Amino acid sequence: MIDVQGLTKVYGRTRAVDQLSFQVRPGTVTGFLGPNGAGKSTTMRMILGLDNPTSGQALIDGVPYAALKKPLTKVGALLDANWVHPNRTARAHLRWMAAASGIPAGRVGEVLEVVGLSDVAGKSVGKFSLGMKQRLGLAGALLGDPEVLLFDEPVNGLDPEGILWIRQFMKSLAAAGRTVLVSSHLLSEMALTADHLVVIGRGRLIADAATPDFIAQATETSVRVRSPRLDDLRAALTARGIAAEPIAGDEKTPPALSISGVPIEQVGDIAGQEGITLHELTGVTGSLEQAFMQLTGDSVEYGAHGFAGSPAAHAAAASALTAADLPPADPFRPEGNR
Numbered sequence: 001m002i003d004v005q006g007l008t009k010v011y012g013r014t015r016a017v018d019q020l021s022f023q024v025r026p027g028t029v030t031g032f033l034g035p036n037g038a039g040k041s042t043t044m045r046m047i048l049g050l051d052n053p054t055s056g057q058a059l060i061d062g063v064p065y066a067a068l069k070k071p072l073t074k075v076g077a078l079l080d081a082n083w084v085h086p087n088r089t090a091r092a093h094l095r096w097m098a099a100a101s102g103i104p105a106g107r108v109g110e111v112l113e114v115v116g117l118s119d120v121a122g123k124s125v126g127k128f129s130l131g132m133k134q135r136l137g138l139a140g141a142l143l144g145d146p147e148v149l150l151f152d153e154p155v156n157g158l159d160p161e162g163i164l165w166i167r168q169f170m171k172s173l174a175a176a177g178r179t180v181l182v183s184s185h186l187l188s189e190m191a192l193t194a195d196h197l198v199v200i201g202r203g204r205l206i207a208d209a210a211t212p213d214f215i216a217q218a219t220e221t222s223v224r225v226r227s228p229r230l231d232d233l234r235a236a237l238t239a240r241g242i243a244a245e246p247i248a249g250d251e252k253t254p255p256a257l258s259i260s261g262v263p264i265e266q267v268g269d270i271a272g273q274e275g276i277t278l279h280e281l282t283g284v285t286g287s288l289e290q291a292f293m294q295l296t297g298d299s300v301e302y303g304a305h306g307f308a309g310s311p312a313a314h315a316a317a318a319s320a321l322t323a324a325d326l327p328p329a330d331p332f333r334p335e336g337n338r
């Protein structure tokens with residue numbers, strides 16, 4: 001378990017991380033989200049003892065990283081896949097890491113196998129694609145068979161196949177009971193990978209919630225329904241005080257109704273009571289992107305919806321995520337491979 005308590009880092013006039021508190025629990029993938037410059041990397045560096053906090057602390061199973069006796073056997077991390085010496089082979093790189101940490105050399109072959117690099121273990125890393133370098137970084141993180149894993153932008157710059165592989169890899173690590181914290185700009189990817197989200201803006205906590213709860217509470221859910229007797233269904237709903245918005249059809253899509261504020265079961269029950277045949281009954285939830293857009297508005301009272309942190313903190317931090325920062329297609333813009 002990672003326990004971040006009141007963590008703060010000030011660089012000159014910049015408060016990179018500001019009174020940040022959250023926990024990362026075992027058995028889940030926790031997504032660590034925030035726009036460029038939100039403080040994700042700085043937080044991860046402090047968790048890993050690479051930066052000293054100005055105040056507050058980050059503990060791993062109750063102790064700071066610096067106090068861990070054999071850190072690689074407790075915590076593995078991938079911060080930057082490009083730091084490997086290009087003339088070293090993958091195997092030599094991992095052997096060097098293992099030797100430096102008192103890990104048996106036999107473990108190198110095992111982690112190469114896990115990440116699917118056994119066949120290219122003798123190649124210079126300089127000839128590796130970014131995806132292969134990411135896999136090598138993951139192998140390094142796994143060398144000490146640690147319970148806690150931190151990954152900073154592991155899918156940045158990868159092709160869809162590489163992204164899928166990393167997603168499944170993260171999930172398998174969590175399913176094995178490990179604690180996995182992964183940062184990313186890519187909200188749609190995080191929606192598929194992370195069970196839980198810690199969201200920050202300008203170094204402050206914005207939300208700490210299960211991914212479905214975060215999306216459900218920050219976006220409106222609705223029911224979409226199609227029927228050959230759409231007008232009758234709408235009248236039956238209206239008679240029960242339920243508003244149904246017509247959705248116009250076109251050549252490809254038949255017309256439908258959109259109903260907000262009632263459970264999907266209730267819509268089905270009403271249709272059944274009226275003897276109205278349905279051709280579609282679908283629950284529609286918002287996307288993680290929409291949740292972020294909603295987060296920037298005033299309409300949601302985050303403190304009242306169970307997100308962690310005070311409403312004042314949310315309001316202040318939400319101001320970090322302006323509409324300009326968050327275009328709808330991909331709110332967290334990658335800046336290329338770093």
Ligand SMILES: Nc1ncnc2c1ncn2[C@@H]1O[C@H](COP(=O)(O)OP(=O)(O)OP(=O)(O)O)[C@@H](O)[C@H]1O
Pocket residue numbers: 011014015016034035036037038039040041042043
């Ligand atoms: N060594 C440093 N010296 C001065 N300022 C720094 C330093 N490291 C980070 N910062 C600043 O702290 C803030 C947080 O940066 P950080 O890299 O942690 O954010 P991030 O969320 O990881 O962003 P990105 O997604 O772009 O990597 C930024 O304003 C950044 O410019």
